[in-house]
Amino acid sequence: MALIEDSTHAPQARRGAGGGVAPVVQMRDATVVYPGGNVGLDGVSLSVDRGEFAFLVGATGCGKSTFIRLLMREVDPARGQVLVAGTDIGAMPRKRVPKLRRNIGVVFQDFKLLPNRTVYDNVAYSLQVIGEARSSIRSKVPEILRLVGLSTKLHDYPDELSGGEQQRVSLARAFVNHPPLLLADEPTGNLDPETSIGIMQLLYRINRTGTTVIVATHDSDMVDRMRRRVVELDKGRIVRDQRGGQYRTDAGTAEFEARFPDTADASTTGI
Amino acid sequence: MRVFFLKEALRALRRNAAPSLAAFATVLITTLVLGVFIPVVRAATAKTNEVRNKIELEVYIQDTASKAQVAELGNMIRDIGHVDSVQYISKNQALKILKHRLGSKSDPITQGLLQSNPLPASYRIHLDDPSNVGLVKNSLAPRGTDGRPRYISGAINDVQDREDDTKKILSATSTIKLLLAVLAALLVLASILLVANTIRLSIFARRREVEVMRLVGATNWFIRWPFVIEGLVVGFFGAAIAIALLWVAKVTVVDPWSDRFALIAAPRTISFTVLVLVLLAAGMAVSSLGSGLTLRRFLKV
Numbered sequence: 235m236a237l238i239e240d241s242t243h244a245p246q247a248r249r250g251a252g253g254g255v256a257p258v259v260q261m262r263d264a265t266v267v268y269p270g271g272n273v274g275l276d277g278v279s280l281s282v283d284r285g286e287f288a289f290l291v292g293a294t295g296c297g298k299s300t301f302i303r304l305l306m307r308e309v310d311p312a313r314g315q316v317l318v319a320g321t322d323i324g325a326m327p328r329k330r331v332p333k334l335r336r337n338i339g340v341v342f343q344d345f346k347l348l349p350n351r352t353v354y355d356n357v358a359y360s361l362q363v364i365g366e367a368r369s370s371i372r373s374k375v376p377e378i379l380r381l382v383g384l385s386t387k388l389h390d391y392p393d394e395l396s397g398g399e400q401q402r403v404s405l406a407r408a409f410v411n412h413p414p415l416l417l418a419d420e421p422t423g424n425l426d427p428e429t430s431i432g433i434m435q436l437l438y439r440i441n442r443t444g445t446t447v448i449v450a451t452h453d454s455d456m457v458d459r460m461r462r463r464v465v466e467l468d469k470g471r472i473v474r475d476q477r478g479g480q481y482r483t484d485a486g487t488a489e490f491e492a493r494f495p496d497t498a499d500a501s502t503t504g505i
Numbered sequence: 506m507r508v509f510f511l512k513e514a515l516r517a518l519r520r521n522a523a524p525s526l527a528a529f530a531t532v533l534i535t536t537l538v539l540g541v542f543i544p545v546v547r548a549a550t551a552k553t554n555e556v557r558n559k560i561e562l563e564v565y566i567q568d569t570a571s572k573a574q575v576a577e578l579g580n581m582i583r584d585i586g587h588v589d590s591v592q593y594i595s596k597n598q599a600l601k602i603l604k605h606r607l608g609s610k611s612d613p614i615t616q617g618l619l620q621s622n623p624l625p626a627s628y629r630i631h632l633d634d635p636s637n638v639g640l641v642k643n644s645l646a647p648r649g650t651d652g653r654p655r656y657i658s659g660a661i662n663d664v665q666d667r668e669d670d671t672k673k674i675l676s677a678t679s680t681i682k683l684l685l686a687v688l689a690a691l692l693v694l695a696s697i698l699l700v701a702n703t704i705r706l707s708i709f710a711r712r713r714e715v716e717v718m719r720l721v722g723a724t725n726w727f728i729r730w731p732f733v734i735e736g737l738v739v740g741f742f743g744a745a746i747a748i749a750l751l752w753v754a755k756v757t758v759v760d761p762w763s764d765r766f767a768l769i770a771a772p773r774t775i776s777f778t779v780l781v782l783v784l785l786a787a788g789m790a791v792s793s794l795g796s797g798l799t800l801r802r803f804l805k806v
Contacts, residue, residue, distance in 0.1 A: 306720075335722030346720065348713055359714075362509060363723035407721070 256320035257281040258415050258446040259305065263314035266300050266470075274300030274309065276470035282448060282463075284414070287441045289457045290450040291481055292467035298450035301467070302417045305448075306338060307331050319414065336364055339408030339445075343420035345400045347392040353379065353403050354388040360407045378410045379403075382436060398429035402436065409440055416440060418449040422456060430456060454481035513731035514738060517707045525739060528696070528703040528795075532743025533750075535692040536788050540751040542685040543780060549678035562630040562641060563665050568596075570660035575626070578658045582628055585644045587637040592629045599624040625662060638666050693791055700739055700795025704732050708803050715804070729800055736796030737789055744788025748781050 259282040266274035275297045282288055290298045303309045304316060311324040323334055347356050354375055361371045379385050382402040392400050401421060408416060418437060422430035434456050441447040451457065457464060457480060464479030465472060518525050564582065566575055575593075582591050594602070600622045607615060632638060645664050646654035656664070708715065718728045755777065 329725075332722040332724045335720065337722075340720055346713070346717060348717060360717060360721040363718045363727055364721060365727065 255284060256317070257283050258286075258319055259448070260317040260320075261314065262317075264304065264311050264316050265313040266297075266304055266309050267312040268309070273470050275304065275467075277314065278467075278470070278472055279314075280465060280472060280475060282446060284446055285441070285444050286463060287438070287447045287460070288449070288463040288465055289460070289479075289481075290448060290465050290467065291452060291457060292473075293452075296467040297470040298467060299419055300470070302340070302419045302448070302450055305415075305417060306335055306340060332364075336411065337413050337415065339411070339413040339416040341401070341404050341408050341416070341418040341421045343423035345392070345404040345424075347400055347403055347407075349392055352389045352391055353384060353395070356392065356403055357407045357410055361410060364411075374410055378406045381409075381439075382406045396429070397425050398432055401425060401429075401433050405433070405436055405440075409445070412443070412445070414445060416445050416447045418447070418451075420451055421449060422451065422453050427455060434460065452481075457481040510730045510734050514734035517711060517731065517735050518738060521703065521707050521710055524699075524703040524706050525735075528699040528739050528792075529743050531692070531696045531699045532740055532788055532791060533747045535689070535696045535791065536744045536747035536784050537750060538685070538689050538692055539787055540747060540780065540784050542689050543783065545685065546678075546682050549682065552678075561632065561666070562638065562645070564628040564630065564645065565625045565662040565665070566627060566660050567662045568625060574658065574660040578660045579628060581657060582630060582645070585641055587633050587641055589631045589633045592631070594627050594629055596622050596624055596626045599627065642666060693787075696743075696791045697795045697798065700736050700792045701799045703739065704736055704796045704799040705803055707732060707735055708799065729804060732800055732804070733793065733796050736792040740788040740790075740792025741785070743792070744785045747788070748784055751780075751784075752777070 259280075261278050261280055264275055264278045268274055278297075278301070290301055292298055300309065304311060305318060305323075307323050307326065314324075315322055316324050318334065319337070321334075326334065348359060351359060357375045357378060358371050361374065366374075376385065376388070379388060382405055384399060384402055384406065387395065387399065392403065395403070401424075405421075416437070421437070422433050425433065430453060437447055437449060438460070461478045461480070463477050464474065464481070466474035466476075564578070566578070570578075579591060579593060582588060603624065630641065632641060642664055644657070645661070646656050649655040654664075715728060
């Protein structure tokens with residue numbers, strides 16, 4: 235598969251960022267408590283370097299979405315520090331939050347497209363509302379839509395597109411400003427495996443331009459294929475942080491296989 | 506960028522026609538009531554003040570009094586302290602003044618009544634200070650041992666001040682004022698709530714847009730402006746149409762009446778231009794209060 239070949243010999247852009255450059259994401263003991271007492275994240279510490287591609291895995295309710303919402307500062311940390319590009323976003327005044335979000339692209343499982351606007355307008359709208367000049371919108375939007383492979387569907391409405399195409403629009407919208415950090419919350423959750431590969435390829439291509447990509451997912455096939463960093467969360471805590479990891483730890487997979495031998499997939503377990 | 510806000514606001518109004526219309530109608534009615542209320546209250550207050558400020562004593566003279574008696578009375582009045590000036594008004598002058606006040610178009614009945622002059626001659630006393638009216642009145646008609654006033658001259662028929670008139674006008678107008686004020690307050694409240702509701706529905710209808718705007722990092726005010734403008738448009742058009750209706754009413758009803766019946770001519774009321782500005786401001790204030798209320802509650806960014 236082209237995707238895998240790519241990933242094996244393409245060096246990650248500015249990987250590791252040797253010395254002095256602040257990690258794009260750094261959390262120290264970050265804890266999120268929702269009103270009502272539910273703990274979303276519990277003492278999470280990790281650091282994601284510039285240009286990295288990381289998967290966030292774990293069962294539903296393990297805190298993946300909270301992690302992403304925290305980075306967007308849709309929720310405030312109850313304790314600990316969250317730094318994005320060296321800035322403590324927990325201490326950031328509310329007024330600065332929009333500026334933070336302009337530097338973070340986000341993609342969701344449900345696309346969040348505007349149904350009564352065309353593909354072109356959906357992407358253009360996101361630029362309009364941050365006060366982008368019209369001339370720059372006119373040059374940026376067709377370019378990004380060409381990048382995601384939708385240049386022939388500029389004037390279609392979202393419900394005329396397939397799920398994969400809709401997610402591409404959503405990706406185009408997230409990436410049109412070339413943000414240094416791209417977050418994806420279950421980007422392939424609604425898509426079939428074939429389409430998912432296309433989306434992942436796109437995410438990968440975006441990553442190669444130097445953008446840090448963090449993908450929350452439970453698409454095990456995808457994680458295992460990509461062989462990237464995997465951070466596993468459970469009940470809001472990091473239980474595994476593995477470079478070039480797989481969706482499941484081998485032990486876990488073995489146990490899983492033992493219980494449900496029929497679902498075992500030779501290609502992922504490596505037997 | 507302004508164009509963007511306006512376009513978004515109008516788009517929302519079109520899609521949200523029913524609640525927008527309700528809010529618009531309420532603002533219209535509120536403005537109409539205010540438009541009637543303000544001039545009426547102004548006129549009533551002005552009339553009351555006019556009467557009160559012009560406090561003066563009128564000494565009505567017996568028709569039977571002789572010229573010498575009248576002249577003597579005049580001198581007596583001038584000798585009383587606190588009297589600023591004294592003016593003699595003969596029977597004919599009194600009739601002329603009344604006719605002037607009624608205007609040239611007075612109806613046949615009053616003309617018939619005024620054919621034989623029923624009005625007495627009088628001295629009109631202007632005081633140095635309205636608060637001294639009691640003193641002067643007492644000098645003119647000191648109370649006798651039986652408690653009833655005894656006039657200092659036999660030529661005096663009656664001494665009157667305008668205090669009683671003021672009280673009458675005050676009691677009549679205060680009821681009207683209170684009723685109108687309560688009505689206006691209720692309507693203002695209703696308008697604010699309806700505008701708030703319209704904006705809330707509009708926020709709900711555009712929640713996807715709002716979500717996307719927040720996601721891509723639009724500033725709070727960028728998100729709010731279209732809704733604020735939407736509220737202001739409702740307020741502006743409600744007020745503008747109410748003003749148009751008031752103007753029509755003024756031209757077709759009030760102006761001809763005040764020409765024909767000199768008595769109901771409003772003595773001094775607010776000028777129409779000022780009224781228009783006040784009403785427009787009120788309409789806008791009501792609607793921006795309504796949208797502000799909702800935005801605070803439902804658009805926490």
